[in-house]
Amino acid sequence: MASWAWFHKWGSPRWFYQLSGRLIPWLAVPAVILLCGGFVWGLAFVPADFKQGNSFRIIYIHVPAAAVAMGAYMTMATAGAVHLIWRMKLAAMVMKCIAPVGAALTFLALLTGAVWGKPTWGTWWVWDARITSVLILFFLYLGVIALHQAFDNRDAAAKACAVLAIVGAVNIPIIYWSVEWWYSLHQPASIKFVGESTIHPSMLRPLMATLAGMYLFLGWIVLSYTRAEILERERNTRWVKDLVEGKS
Amino acid sequence: MANSPSLLGVARAVLRRDLTAALRRGSEWSNPLIFFLMVCSLFPLGIGPDPTLLGVLAPGIVWVVALLASLLATDHLFRGDFDDASLEQMLLSPMPLYPQVIAKVLAHWLMTGLPLSLLSPLLALILQMPSGGIGVMTVSLLLGSGALSFIGAIAAALTVGLRKGGLLLSLITLPLYIPVLIFGSSAVQAGAQGLPFGPQLAILAAFLLAALALAPIAISAALRISMDQ
Numbered sequence: 001m002a003s004w005a006w007f008h009k010w011g012s013p014r015w016f017y018q019l020s021g022r023l024i025p026w027l028a029v030p031a032v033i034l035l036c037g038g039f040v041w042g043l044a045f046v047p048a049d050f051k052q053g054n055s056f057r058i059i060y061i062h063v064p065a066a067a068v069a070m071g072a073y074m075t076m077a078t079a080g081a082v083h084l085i086w087r088m089k090l091a092a093m094v095m096k097c098i099a100p101v102g103a104a105l106t107f108l109a110l111l112t113g114a115v116w117g118k119p120t121w122g123t124w125w126v127w128d129a130r131i132t133s134v135l136i137l138f139f140l141y142l143g144v145i146a147l148h149q150a151f152d153n154r155d156a157a158a159k160a161c162a163v164l165a166i167v168g169a170v171n172i173p174i175i176y177w178s179v180e181w182w183y184s185l186h187q188p189a190s191i192k193f194v195g196e197s198t199i200h201p202s203m204l205r206p207l208m209a210t211l212a213g214m215y216l217f218l219g220w221i222v223l224s225y226t227r228a229e230i231l232e233r234e235r236n237t238r239w240v241k242d243l244v245e246g247k248s
Numbered sequence: 249m250a251n252s253p254s255l256l257g258v259a260r261a262v263l264r265r266d267l268t269a270a271l272r273r274g275s276e277w278s279n280p281l282i283f284f285l286m287v288c289s290l291f292p293l294g295i296g297p298d299p300t301l302l303g304v305l306a307p308g309i310v311w312v313v314a315l316l317a318s319l320l321a322t323d324h325l326f327r328g329d330f331d332d333a334s335l336e337q338m339l340l341s342p343m344p345l346y347p348q349v350i351a352k353v354l355a356h357w358l359m360t361g362l363p364l365s366l367l368s369p370l371l372a373l374i375l376q377m378p379s380g381g382i383g384v385m386t387v388s389l390l391l392g393s394g395a396l397s398f399i400g401a402i403a404a405a406l407t408v409g410l411r412k413g414g415l416l417l418s419l420i421t422l423p424l425y426i427p428v429l430i431f432g433s434s435a436v437q438a439g440a441q442g443l444p445f446g447p448q449l450a451i452l453a454a455f456l457l458a459a460l461a462l463a464p465i466a467i468s469a470a471l472r473i474s475m476d477q
Contacts, residue, residue: 084469104455132426132430136423136426139422141419142419143423145420146416146419147407147416149414150407150410150412150416151410153477154477155476156409156473156474156477159473160406160470160473160474163402163406163466163469163470164402164406164420164472166404166466167402167424167466168423168424171423171427174427190276208334248336
């Protein structure tokens with residue numbers, strides 16, 4: 001059972017609160033550096049694309065937002081599954097806290113996609129498979145948030161949202177492969193894990209920086225949000241009272 | 249334990265009970281049909297009676313309205329059983345929930361999806377759809393509405409314990425319905441234009457089978473959550 005000790009430790013809100021307090025600077029500082037650095041690098045120093053000119057530069061916001069929106073959904077669904085299987089309360093809190101952040105990132109991806117689409121494709125919006133499936137992702141996030149708000153009982157809300165998040169996860173592979181399955185306006189993936197990427201290294205490096213920065217940013221925001229949630233839920237416990245009164 | 253019923257026996261009993269109740273009430277199966285008919289006939293009034301325009305729009309119109317009609321009926325799926333506590337008895341019974349859930353969804357489909365599919369050729373004629381699309385439409389609706397029933401049942405089970413579940417139900421169901429709608433209407437469009445429609449129907453059938461296998465797990469879990477609170 002010793003191997004499971006760390007797992008149960010993670011389930012303790014108090015322990016999580018203390019650890020995440022120490023963890024946040026390690027997420028926040030690199031996130032700000034990578035995001036700001038990547039934006040400046042991408043917007044000011046990378047050469048213009050020979051086909052799209054300067055308009056391609058929105059990639060440095062659009063791609064990280066879209067990728068992290070999907071990653072956030074999978075994290076939310078995984079946290080939901082952890083909550084359902086091991087009854088871990090903390091996973092339920094993380095799940096609840098990811099939903100609005102993920103919805104905001106999805107909205108940002110849709111918005112920057114529209115802004116990018118106007119100069120490149122000549123239209124704000126097309127019913128392309130990738131765009132439509134990301135719109136569904138946005139609706140799924142909204143559904144989880146609405147379902148959570150509809151319950152009076154917090155535990156039932158968490159379990160119901162976990163089921164919905166897991167069911168909605170079928171959309172994620174559809175989004176991911178939509179550009180390969182339905183080849184229409186949206187370009188297929190330029191960054192490849194296997195084989196050579198079709199994007200020039202000078203453009204790729206700042207993109208990688210903003211991508212990593214955005215993941216760290218997600219971790220930072222979700223941890224902070226979860227800490228607030230922990231304090232709110234545990235407000236009647238000894239340790240929170242001590243914390244507020246400055247005893248510990 | 250001499251007369252312990254079989255799984256199939258339980259499923260059959262639930263199916264028979266639900267069908268009898270629905271047939272006696274009448275409104276359960278007739279209201280979605282009337283809704284389907286009325287909303288479809290609103291479109292020519294709204295966009296004009298031009299036959300070519302209607303013919304182009306018909307596959308999408310019929311599919312979207314069928315989806316909404318099916319959604320309308322989904323709210324009742326567990327509501328009655330929840331109110332009179334027979335749902336609780338289902339959960340407490342020693343029999344597994346899986347066959348009971350499948351039987352309930354099947355009864356729901358027989359009362360809504362099947363009549364909708366059978367009525368659709370009439371609406372296709374009213375909306376001036378090219379004749380090539382009519383057969384495809386019926387088949388695509390038969391397959392698709394089955395998947396819709398299973399998907400909708402997940403959301404119905406999640407919201408059954410809530411007082412104001414109706415609007416929330418549509419909010420969480422519609423995103424999950426979208427893939428079925430896309431392939432269903434594209435099959436009909438292909439059929440209406442005389443193009444091959446096999447792949448879309450195959451994908452719809454795959455949706456149905458996946459929903460049949462996986463949705464009852466989610467529905468059972470959701471029902472337990474709704475009863476626990």
